[in-house]
Amino acid sequence: MSPAAYSRTKYSFWLALMLIVVIGVFTRYVLHISFIWGLPLSRQLFGVFILFAGAYAMLTNRHLRVEVLYNRFSPRVSFYARLFDLLAFIFVMGIIIWQTGMIGLSSLALQELSQGTPKIPLYTIKSFIPLISILLLLQGISSFFRKKEPGGML
Numbered sequence: 001m002s003p004a005a006y007s008r009t010k011y012s013f014w015l016a017l018m019l020i021v022v023i024g025v026f027t028r029y030v031l032h033i034s035f036i037w038g039l040p041l042s043r044q045l046f047g048v049f050i051l052f053a054g055a056y057a058m059l060t061n062r063h064l065r066v067e068v069l070y071n072r073f074s075p076r077v078s079f080y081a082r083l084f085d086l087l088a089f090i091f092v093m094g095i096i097i098w099q100t101g102m103i104g105l106s107s108l109a110l111q112e113l114s115q116g117t118p119k120i121p122l123y124t125i126k127s128f129i130p131l132i133s134i135l136l137l138l139q140g141i142s143s144f145f146r147k148k149e150p151g152g153m154l
Contacts, residue, residue, distance in 0.1 A: 037118035
Protein backbone atom coordinates (compact mmCIF):
# COMPACT_ATOMS: atom_id res chain seq x y z
CA MET A 1 0.00 0.00 0.00
CA SER A 2 1.41 3.36 -0.95
CA PRO A 3 1.90 6.00 1.74
CA ALA A 4 -0.78 8.20 0.16
CA ALA A 5 -3.32 5.35 0.12
CA TYR A 6 -2.46 4.49 3.71
CA SER A 7 -2.91 8.13 4.74
CA ARG A 8 -6.34 8.22 3.10
CA THR A 9 -7.32 5.01 4.91
CA LYS A 10 -5.94 6.31 8.20
CA TYR A 11 -7.83 9.57 7.89
CA SER A 12 -11.01 7.74 6.86
CA PHE A 13 -10.87 5.68 10.05
CA TRP A 14 -10.26 8.80 12.13
CA LEU A 15 -13.06 10.66 10.40
CA ALA A 16 -15.54 7.80 10.87
CA LEU A 17 -14.58 7.42 14.51
CA MET A 18 -14.78 11.15 15.13
CA LEU A 19 -18.17 11.47 13.41
CA ILE A 20 -19.64 8.61 15.43
CA VAL A 21 -18.41 10.09 18.71
CA VAL A 22 -19.46 13.66 17.82
CA ILE A 23 -22.92 12.55 16.66
CA GLY A 24 -23.34 10.53 19.86
CA VAL A 25 -22.29 13.41 22.11
CA PHE A 26 -24.32 16.00 20.18
CA THR A 27 -27.52 13.98 20.16
CA ARG A 28 -27.17 12.98 23.80
CA TYR A 29 -26.37 16.36 25.34
CA VAL A 30 -27.96 18.83 22.91
CA LEU A 31 -30.97 16.96 21.52
CA HIS A 32 -31.42 14.68 24.56
CA ILE A 33 -31.65 11.64 22.28
CA SER A 34 -29.48 8.64 22.98
CA PHE A 35 -28.26 6.29 20.26
CA ILE A 36 -27.33 3.01 21.82
CA TRP A 37 -25.16 1.92 18.87
CA GLY A 38 -22.64 4.75 19.18
CA LEU A 39 -20.42 3.44 21.96
CA PRO A 40 -20.01 -0.17 20.77
CA LEU A 41 -19.41 0.95 17.19
CA SER A 42 -16.81 3.54 18.19
CA ARG A 43 -15.04 0.92 20.33
CA GLN A 44 -14.80 -1.47 17.41
CA LEU A 45 -13.54 1.20 15.02
CA PHE A 46 -11.02 2.38 17.58
CA GLY A 47 -9.80 -1.21 18.07
CA VAL A 48 -9.24 -1.70 14.34
CA PHE A 49 -7.49 1.66 14.09
CA ILE A 50 -5.12 0.82 16.96
CA LEU A 51 -4.20 -2.49 15.33
CA PHE A 52 -3.31 -0.77 12.07
CA ALA A 53 -1.51 2.03 13.92
CA GLY A 54 0.86 -0.49 15.52
CA ALA A 55 1.90 -1.86 12.16
CA TYR A 56 2.26 1.64 10.73
CA ALA A 57 4.43 2.76 13.67
CA MET A 58 6.73 -0.20 13.08
CA LEU A 59 6.86 0.49 9.35
CA THR A 60 7.88 4.12 9.83
CA ASN A 61 10.21 3.42 12.81
CA ARG A 62 8.11 5.53 15.17
CA HIS A 63 7.64 2.84 17.79
CA LEU A 64 9.26 2.93 21.22
CA ARG A 65 12.80 1.58 21.25
CA VAL A 66 15.60 1.56 23.79
CA GLU A 67 18.32 3.23 21.73
CA VAL A 68 20.25 4.19 24.88
CA LEU A 69 21.39 0.58 25.17
CA TYR A 70 21.76 -0.22 21.48
CA ASN A 71 23.98 2.81 20.79
CA ARG A 72 26.54 1.60 23.35
CA PHE A 73 26.81 -1.90 21.86
CA SER A 74 29.37 -2.97 19.31
CA PRO A 75 27.89 -3.93 15.91
CA ARG A 76 28.19 -7.64 16.74
CA VAL A 77 26.50 -7.33 20.15
CA SER A 78 23.88 -5.02 18.64
CA PHE A 79 23.11 -7.65 16.00
CA TYR A 80 22.66 -10.39 18.60
CA ALA A 81 20.52 -8.10 20.74
CA ARG A 82 18.33 -7.36 17.72
CA LEU A 83 18.20 -11.08 16.95
CA PHE A 84 17.10 -11.81 20.52
CA ASP A 85 14.46 -9.07 20.20
CA LEU A 86 13.24 -10.63 16.96
CA LEU A 87 12.97 -14.11 18.50
CA ALA A 88 11.12 -12.73 21.54
CA PHE A 89 8.82 -10.77 19.21
CA ILE A 90 8.10 -13.88 17.12
CA PHE A 91 7.36 -15.88 20.28
CA VAL A 92 4.97 -13.27 21.71
CA MET A 93 3.26 -12.65 18.38
CA GLY A 94 2.92 -16.41 17.85
CA ILE A 95 1.06 -16.73 21.14
CA ILE A 96 -1.14 -13.73 20.29
CA ILE A 97 -1.93 -15.12 16.83
CA TRP A 98 -2.65 -18.58 18.22
CA GLN A 99 -4.94 -17.37 21.03
CA THR A 100 -6.77 -14.67 19.09
CA GLY A 101 -7.10 -17.03 16.13
CA MET A 102 -8.93 -19.55 18.31
CA ILE A 103 -11.14 -16.80 19.73
CA GLY A 104 -11.79 -15.36 16.26
CA LEU A 105 -12.69 -18.74 14.74
CA SER A 106 -14.99 -19.54 17.64
CA SER A 107 -16.69 -16.16 17.36
CA LEU A 108 -17.03 -16.55 13.59
CA ALA A 109 -18.52 -20.04 13.94
CA LEU A 110 -21.05 -18.77 16.48
CA GLN A 111 -21.72 -15.54 14.54
CA GLU A 112 -21.23 -13.79 17.89
CA LEU A 113 -23.14 -10.55 18.43
CA SER A 114 -22.78 -7.93 21.13
CA GLN A 115 -25.13 -8.05 24.07
CA GLY A 116 -27.73 -5.37 24.42
CA THR A 117 -30.12 -3.76 22.02
CA PRO A 118 -27.85 -3.04 19.05
CA LYS A 119 -26.69 -6.48 17.95
CA ILE A 120 -23.35 -5.41 16.48
CA PRO A 121 -21.37 -8.37 15.09
CA LEU A 122 -18.35 -9.08 17.27
CA TYR A 123 -16.91 -11.73 14.98
CA THR A 124 -15.66 -9.06 12.58
CA ILE A 125 -13.34 -7.38 15.09
CA LYS A 126 -12.38 -10.72 16.63
CA SER A 127 -11.40 -11.97 13.19
CA PHE A 128 -9.40 -8.82 12.42
CA ILE A 129 -7.15 -9.21 15.47
CA PRO A 130 -5.31 -12.39 14.35
CA LEU A 131 -5.13 -11.21 10.73
CA ILE A 132 -3.58 -7.88 11.64
CA SER A 133 -1.33 -9.64 14.17
CA ILE A 134 0.02 -11.78 11.31
CA LEU A 135 0.70 -8.62 9.31
CA LEU A 136 2.43 -7.09 12.33
CA LEU A 137 4.58 -10.22 12.68
CA LEU A 138 5.58 -10.04 9.02
CA GLN A 139 6.34 -6.33 9.43
CA GLY A 140 8.59 -7.06 12.41
CA ILE A 141 10.49 -9.77 10.56
CA SER A 142 10.95 -7.60 7.48
CA SER A 143 12.12 -4.63 9.54
CA PHE A 144 14.80 -6.84 11.11
CA PHE A 145 16.18 -7.82 7.72
CA ARG A 146 15.82 -4.33 6.28
CA LYS A 147 18.01 -2.59 8.85
CA LYS A 148 21.68 -2.97 7.99
CA GLU A 149 24.29 -2.93 10.72
CA PRO A 150 27.51 -0.97 10.17
CA GLY A 151 29.67 -3.94 11.17
CA GLY A 152 28.55 -6.04 8.23
CA MET A 153 26.13 -8.32 10.08
CA LEU A 154 22.62 -8.20 8.58
